[in-house]
Structures are given as structure tokens and as C-alpha cells.
Amino acid sequence: xxxxxxxxxxxxxxxxxxxxxxxxxxxxxxxxxxxxxxxxxxxxxxxxxxxxxxxxxxxxxxxxxxxxxxxxxxxxxxxxxxxxxxxxxxxxxxxxxxxxxxxxxxxxxxxxxxxxxxxxxxxxxxxxxxxxxxxxxxxxxxxxxxxxxxxxxxxxxxxxxxxxxxxxxxxxxxxxxxxxxxxxxxxxxxxxxxxxxxxxxxxxxxxxxxxxxxxxxxxxxxxxxxxxxxxxxxxxxxxxxxxxxxxxxxxx
Numbered sequence: 001x002x003x004x005x006x007x008x009x010x011x012x013x014x015x016x017x018x019x020x021x022x023x024x025x026x027x028x029x030x031x032x033x034x035x036x037x038x039x040x041x042x043x044x045x046x047x048x049x050x051x052x053x054x055x056x057x058x059x060x061x062x063x064x065x066x067x068x069x070x071x072x073x074x075x076x077x078x079x080x081x082x083x084x085x086x087x088x089x090x091x092x093x094x095x096x097x098x099x100x101x102x103x104x105x106x107x108x109x110x111x112x113x114x115x116x117x118x119x120x121x122x123x124x125x126x127x128x129x130x131x132x133x134x135x136x137x138x139x140x141x142x143x144x145x146x147x148x149x150x151x152x153x154x155x156x157x158x159x160x161x162x163x164x165x166x167x168x169x170x171x172x173x174x175x176x177x178x179x180x181x182x183x184x185x186x187x188x189x190x191x192x193x194x195x196x197x198x199x200x201x202x203x204x205x206x207x208x209x210x211x212x213x214x215x216x217x218x219x220x221x222x223x224x225x226x227x228x229x230x231x232x233x234x235x236x237x238x239x240x241x242x243x244x245x246x247x248x249x250x251x252x
Contacts, residue, residue, distance in 0.1 A: 021202035044172035057195040060110035067098030068184035074142040090142040094128040097182035104163040112196035154178040
């Protein structure tokens with residue numbers, strides 16, 4: 001009898017319905033060449049269930065794509081004697097080179113703050129800034145400035161309501177990748193949430209790599225910096241001479 005009670009208690013403790021993500025990507029590799037001006041990734045998938053669909057609360061989908069993280073120094077400028085000069089500086093320990101959040105509804109309605117802290121889904125949570133110099137009392141403003149700059153350049157995106165969910169089963173979203181991408185693995189995460197709580201999570205990667213001339217120049221700059229510098233100087237001189245020659249012909 002005691003064993004039966006334990007089994008019943010265990011069954012009651014299980015979630016009423018298991019929901020899992022079956023994911024697809026339009027492409028898992030993005031190639032950067034000299035003509036690259038951005039790309040678009042289609043993220044689509046379905047929800048696999050072991051029971052009937054629950055309508056209350058409704059299922060929500062959150063998709064994040066994160067580029068390689070790196071430390072970033074954020075500087076504050078102030079106008080002194082009529083000249084803008086750098087004053088304070090804070091090093092952000094780790095910030096994604098690219099970060100996009102796409103949701104099926106407003107982020108605040110689909111995700112509780114405690115879940116955001118646990119999974120680091122929102123843009124501010126994806127940035128890690130441990131400390132700042134003792135003389136800086138508003139270190140948070142430096143992180144906010146970084147987010148503002150990255151957002152204006154398209155490197156950080158919050159795309160609320162852009163994930164389409166059909167019959168609480170099929171979902172899809174398009175994410176625009178800007179032209180200025182850092183080479184590396186772009187972690188892609190999909191979260192299913194109900195009532196603001198994460199009920200399922202799936203992770204995969206998109207690989208961004210340079211190809212052709214871009215790849216050759218990138219490797220040359222890393223493996224033979226002197227030759228790369230000499231070649232860059234020669235190109236600059238040739239371009240300057242060519243422009244001068246063209247203007248001379250036009251003047252004649």
C-alpha cells in the first residue's frame with residue numbers, strides 16, 4: 001500500500017503534458033565574402049506533445065541568436081574647453097557581438113524575471129559586467145550605452161511579436177543578420193513558455209565564416225601581420241595615385 005501511494009505521488013508530481021521542440025533552420029552556415037551585405041535566417045519548428053493541447057495559459061515561443069562573446073571597453077565622453085574628450089571607462093566582461101531576441105508576444109508577458117535570470121534571455125541579461133572602477137558610481141549606464149549603440153547598428157535586436165505560432169504547434173520566425181558579423185558559432189536557443197515559465201528548451205548553432213578573398217585576408221592578417229600591413233599600405237598608395245590621375249584627366 002505504501003509503495004502504491006509513492007507511485008501515485010510521483011505521477012501527480014509529473015507535469016500534465018510533456019512538450020518538446022522539433023527545430024529546423026533555413027541554413028546552418030552563413031558565408032561572408034566581399035559582397036556580403038547581411039543575411040536572413042528562417043527559424044522554424046514544431047512542438048511535440050504527449051497529450052492534448054492546453055489553452056490556458058497559451059504557449060509562447062522565444063528565440064535567441066547569440067554571436068561570439070568578447071570583452072568590450074565602453075568610454076564616456078565629456079565636453080571640456082569646447083573639446084569632446086574621453087573621461088571614464090568601464091570594461092564589460094562579456095558581451096555578445098550579435099544578439100537577437102524574437103518572441104511570439106511581448107517579452108514581459110511571455111517570460112518571468114526569475115526565468116530570465118536563470119536562462120539569460122533578454123539583452124541586458126546576456127551581457128556580463130561584474131565590476132567597475134571604484135570612482136564610477138553609475139556603472140549600469142555604461143552597459144545601457146553599449147546596448148543603445150549595438151541596437152542602433154542592428155547588432156542587438158528585440159523583435160517582439162515576430163514569431164508566428166500556428167495552432168500552438170508550428171512556429172517560425174525570420175531573423176535579419178547585419179553585414180558586420182563576427183566569425184564564429186552563433187548559439188541559437190528556442191524556449192517554450194507557459195505562464196511566463198520555461199517548459200522546454202532547445203539549442204543548436206549557426207556557423208558564420210569568411211570565404212574567398214575575405215577569408216584569405218583574414219588569415220593573412222592573423223598569420224603574417226607584417227605582409228598584411230605592407231600590402232594594405234601599397235593598396236592605399238595605389239588608390240591615392242589612381243584617384244589623383246583621374247582628377248588630373250578630368251581637369252584637362
